[in-house]
Amino acid sequence: MAVSDAQVATLRAQLAGRVDEHLHLLGQIESAPDRQAYSALVVASFCEAVERRFGQDSDASEVVDFVADVRATSEAATRKIDPRTAERLIKAVYTDEDVSDVGADQKKDLYVLLLPALIGDEQFSGAELDEFLGHSRHLADQWLS
Amino acid sequence: MDELYGRDMDAGGDRQEPTADATSQTDRPSHPVDENGQENWTEDAEPLTRGEYADQMRQGPAVEETESASDGHHDGTHLQAIEEENQTREQLPEPRTRQEIAEETDHGESADLHNDQAADLDGQIAEQDKLPEPRSRQEIADETRSGADPPTRGESQGDQSYLHVTVVEADTADRTLGDTTPTGIGLKPTGEQLREMENEELSKPEKLRRKLLEGVDDINDAARDNASLGQDLLTRHQPPIGHAMTEVPHPLPAAPPDGGAAPDITSAGLVAGVLLVEATRLSREPLHRIAEAAKGHWPWR
Numbered sequence: 001m002a003v004s005d006a007q008v009a010t011l012r013a014q015l016a017g018r019v020d021e022h023l024h025l026l027g028q029i030e031s032a033p034d035r036q037a038y039s040a041l042v043v044a045s046f047c048e049a050v051e052r053r054f055g056q057d058s059d060a061s062e063v064v065d066f067v068a069d070v071r072a073t074s075e076a077a078t079r080k081i082d083p084r085t086a087e088r089l090i091k092a093v094y095t096d097e098d099v100s101d102v103g104a105d106q107k108k109d110l111y112v113l114l115l116p117a118l119i120g121d122e123q124f125s126g127a128e129l130d131e132f133l134g135h136s137r138h139l140a141d142q143w144l145s
Numbered sequence: 146m147d148e149l150y151g152r153d154m155d156a157g158g159d160r161q162e163p164t165a166d167a168t169s170q171t172d173r174p175s176h177p178v179d180e181n182g183q184e185n186w187t188e189d190a191e192p193l194t195r196g197e198y199a200d201q202m203r204q205g206p207a208v209e210e211t212e213s214a215s216d217g218h219h220d221g222t223h224l225q226a227i228e229e230e231n232q233t234r235e236q237l238p239e240p241r242t243r244q245e246i247a248e249e250t251d252h253g254e255s256a257d258l259h260n261d262q263a264a265d266l267d268g269q270i271a272e273q274d275k276l277p278e279p280r281s282r283q284e285i286a287d288e289t290r291s292g293a294d295p296p297t298r299g300e301s302q303g304d305q306s307y308l309h310v311t312v313v314e315a316d317t318a319d320r321t322l323g324d325t326t327p328t329g330i331g332l333k334p335t336g337e338q339l340r341e342m343e344n345e346e347l348s349k350p351e352k353l354r355r356k357l358l359e360g361v362d363d364i365n366d367a368a369r370d371n372a373s374l375g376q377d378l379l380t381r382h383q384p385p386i387g388h389a390m391t392e393v394p395h396p397l398p399a400a401p402p403d404g405g406a407a408p409d410i411t412s413a414g415l416v417a418g419v420l421l422v423e424a425t426r427l428s429r430e431p432l433h434r435i436a437e438a439a440k441g442h443w444p445w446r
Contacts, residue, residue, distance in 0.1 A: 019376050039364040073381045076374050104360035108367035116379035143354045
């Protein structure tokens with residue numbers, strides 16, 4: 001099993017800001033293996049984005065500031081995003097932070113909310129977004145193989 | 146003068162060399178003399194070796210002897226000085242070992258001879274002397290074969306610098322794979338140890354998968370539910386699309402100056418001329434045509 005082009009296009013539509021296209025393509029991912037592959041692509045993109053934004057040398061205060069900035073966007077964001085869990089999930093990418101106690105549903109919500117926030121700050125061009133998704137797809141394929 | 150000559154004559158007749166004559170001492174080799182000023186040096190006396198002479202020169206009393214000799218007081222000879230020096234050396238105690246010094250320190254007998262630094266050094270030496278002799282590999286192997294459980298050095302001394310070794314008796318099945326040595330090289334790892342070893346060897350992608358992807362099989366529902374909020378977060382720092390409309394007040398036109406300007410006078414003259422021509426032409430037409438023209442009928446066109 002591997003990530004398909006249609007799944008990459010679905011995530012690309014979301015990260016490019018085309019909500020309708022994203023939802024349309026998302027509805028076409030029906031089978032369980034396809035959903036699992038798309039989930040792997042989203043999580044891999046989250047890891048890639050966190051690595052680019054924070055990396056190994058970042059200070060813990062940068063993560064705190066980022067999460068606070070994201071939560072301050074709207075009341076819905078404040079309600080949906082638990083700051084401590086979000087910070088732990090980000091730090092789990094590049095540290096030994098253990099997040100085994102975080103539930104799967106909470107992880108899913110944070111992935112689909114923190115990923116566009118990270119990509120929005122990067123201000124990617126079209127080519128840069130494709131390059132980013134290429135790296136993410138490679139990691140997801142490693143997980144799925 | 147006579148006295149001088151007389152002295153010279155006496156000196157010349159006797160030819161007895163004065164012992165205090167500095168010039169004659171310089172020309173002749175100095176020999177030891179006794180209390181009466183007679184030389185007691187004999188030819189069969191052993192000459193000083195280079196080492197003895199160096200030792201003599203290093204000693205203070207020997208220098209004093211030389212100075213006293215220069216003053217003419219030959220209370221001691223070089224030979225006597227050497228003999229006394231040798232006797233003094235023979236009377237010195239034998240050099241003590243470190244252990245003896247340490248024991249004296251413990252009994253407080255030689256407090257004047259040792260300072261704190263020496264005491265510390267002796268204490269370290271005493272501790273090292275208490276350590277057991279290191280055993281050879283053969284001795285360790287023999288003890289292991291005999292089934293005894295000898296205490297390791299680290300256990301017996303409580304020294305953290307030694308490796309703690311635990312010797313256990315194990316069946317062949319409990320030994321690690323490929324272990325055919327008589328004493329064994331180790332036990333099979335337990336399941337917990339295997340899992341820890343596996344975690345240490347995991348690659349970073351695999352660690353990420355286990356931490357972040359496990360349990361997240363279907364993210365579609367979460368993506369659909371949070372699509373709008375995700376869009377807001379994506380564009381939260383982006384400027385709005387399109388051009389912003391801003392009201393800019395137009396500058397008011399300048400008020401015309403008093404009096405007509407040249408363009409206004411020209412325009413007024415032109416309008417007046419056109420009106421005059423039309424009025425002249427209409428005045429030549431009959432009145433009924435003028436009336437029809439007023440109704441919108443233009444029969445001449």
